[in-house]
Amino acid sequence: MTAKPFHLGWFTNFTSDEWNGPFSNGGAPWDGKFYVEMAQSLERACFDYIMFEDKLAISESYGGTAEISLKHALGFSPKHDPVPLAALISGATKNIGIVATMSTLSYHPFLLARMTSTIDSLAGGRFGWNIVTSAENAAAQNFGMDALPPRELRYEMADEYMDVCYKLWNSWEPDAVVRDRASGTYADFRKVHTVNFEGKFFKCRGPLNTVRSPQGVPALVQAGGSPKGRDFAAKHANAIVAVAPGIEKMKEYRDDVRARAKAHGRNPDDIKVLFLVAPVLAETEQEAQAKAKRKSSDPVFLEQCLALISAITDIDFKKYELDKPLPEKLRTNGEQGSLDMFQQWGSNKTLRQLVVEASGGIVASVELVGTPEQVADKMADTMAQVGGDGFLITTPVQSTNRRTVIEVCDGLVPALQRKGLVRTEYTGKTLKENLVAF
Numbered sequence: 001m002t003a004k005p006f007h008l009g010w011f012t013n014f015t016s017d018e019w020n021g022p023f024s025n026g027g028a029p030w031d032g033k034f035y036v037e038m039a040q041s042l043e044r045a046c047f048d049y050i051m052f053e054d055k056l057a058i059s060e061s062y063g064g065t066a067e068i069s070l071k072h073a074l075g076f077s078p079k080h081d082p083v084p085l086a087a088l089i090s091g092a093t094k095n096i097g098i099v100a101t102m103s104t105l106s107y108h109p110f111l112l113a114r115m116t117s118t119i120d121s122l123a124g125g126r127f128g129w130n131i132v133t134s135a136e137n138a139a140a141q142n143f144g145m146d147a148l149p150p151r152e153l154r155y156e157m158a159d160e161y162m163d164v165c166y167k168l169w170n171s172w173e174p175d176a177v178v179r180d181r182a183s184g185t186y187a188d189f190r191k192v193h194t195v196n197f198e199g200k201f202f203k204c205r206g207p208l209n210t211v212r213s214p215q216g217v218p219a220l221v222q223a224g225g226s227p228k229g230r231d232f233a234a235k236h237a238n239a240i241v242a243v244a245p246g247i248e249k250m251k252e253y254r255d256d257v258r259a260r261a262k263a264h265g266r267n268p269d270d271i272k273v274l275f276l277v278a279p280v281l282a283e284t285e286q287e288a289q290a291k292a293k294r295k296s297s298d299p300v301f302l303e304q305c306l307a308l309i310s311a312i313t314d315i316d317f318k319k320y321e322l323d324k325p326l327p328e329k330l331r332t333n334g335e336q337g338s339l340d341m342f343q344q345w346g347s348n349k350t351l352r353q354l355v356v357e358a359s360g361g362i363v364a365s366v367e368l369v370g371t372p373e374q375v376a377d378k379m380a381d382t383m384a385q386v387g388g389d390g391f392l393i394t395t396p397v398q399s400t401n402r403r404t405v406i407e408v409c410d411g412l413v414p415a416l417q418r419k420g421l422v423r424t425e426y427t428g429k430t431l432k433e434n435l436v437a438f
Contacts, residue, residue: 049097125214171207
């Protein structure tokens with residue numbers, strides 16, 4: 001089988017860059033310049049987008065305190081709001097898409113629709129919203145709630161939330177702004193409409209008081225793991241963040257989402273499923289394998305990964321023994337899809353084995369270790385078997401350094417480009433146009 005050209009994104013967050021390693025950047029990226037420069041490097045390599053994950057609380061899931069999260073400056077704390085960063089990056093780039101995570105828990109639909117429309121205009125049509133409902137009780141408590149609503153109710157609320165946003169984004173017709181000097185008319189009031197939405201959870205008069213943005217509706221990204229999450233993603237998303245343990249499960253996931261999209265009346269080819277991976281690159285295969293082994297056997301790395309999967313799932317993994325299997329089928333009101341995926345890496349495996357193989361449960365869809373040419377070949381073979389649509393590059397605990405970015409942008413991507421597997425130039429003006437270019 002021959003792989004078709006596929007898409008590339010980078011999954012990170014506005015958190016500390018790698019601050020304590022041999023090639024660290026110092027851990028103070030808070031003015032945004034590190035991420036601006038990172039986005040510029042990714043743009044040079046023709047990535048579709050850079051995506052910033054976000055959480056709304058400092059996690060105390062691991063061990064019942066924030067000690068480990070703050071000690072290691074893990075991906076969830078400390079962190080800054082990615083939305084202003086997206087605007088900053090948009091002013092320093094021309095082609096790459098910028099995706100920021102915003103929770104339906106923390107914004108009224110009017111505020112979110114207005115903000116995303118504004119940033120899409122600032123970015124010239126390159127902005128995307130990663131839709132989350134939040135999955136931590138601590139986040140809910142930061143917004144005056146005692147606990148999160150049940151997961152199924154959160155998705156019901158999110159569906160209605162999207163209905164409000166669509167009506168607001170479309171409250172301005174595409175040709176509402178006329179700028180007619182002869183009549184002195186800037187916008188035609190007949191083409192700007194109230195929405196008068198009144199649902200079970202939300203009420204909004206509308207219209208937006210912002211002009212329609214270049215994309216109208218920003219690019220929508222979602223990470224649906226559970227059946228309900230997959231259906232939500234299939235209904236709304238232009239791109240999906242996915243993780244699955246191995247090629248068979250990756251293909252199963254993509255086929256399932258595409259079938260759900262078709263059932264919602266969408267063209268499945270308009271939805272790009274990008275699988276999270278964390279390549280380990282070096283000049284020789286032996287060097288890459290040694291590099292990966294050093295990382296996975298480091299006790300600090302194991303602790304970081306355990307704390308990270310605890311934060312994601314709202315389950316305290318510190319209480320389980322590292323060298324024994326997990327109890328059967330853990331459940332959570334947090335991110336059940338991520339928990340299910342973590343547990344799928346193998347029955348009767350110890351927690352230590354799960355962490356090493358799943359790199360914290362969030363990135364190891366397929367192992368990519370070797371030289372740039374070897375990893376490029378493995379990516380091509382994976383996409384040929386899965387059917388598409390591409391990869392989201394990341395790092396296991398989401399902190400990164402310039403060396404890692406350069407290894408990908410100046411090593412892996414050129415190898416992929418030589419094989420005709422990824423773009424060598426941007427053909428669309430907007431993020432959505434580039435996502436459906438192939």
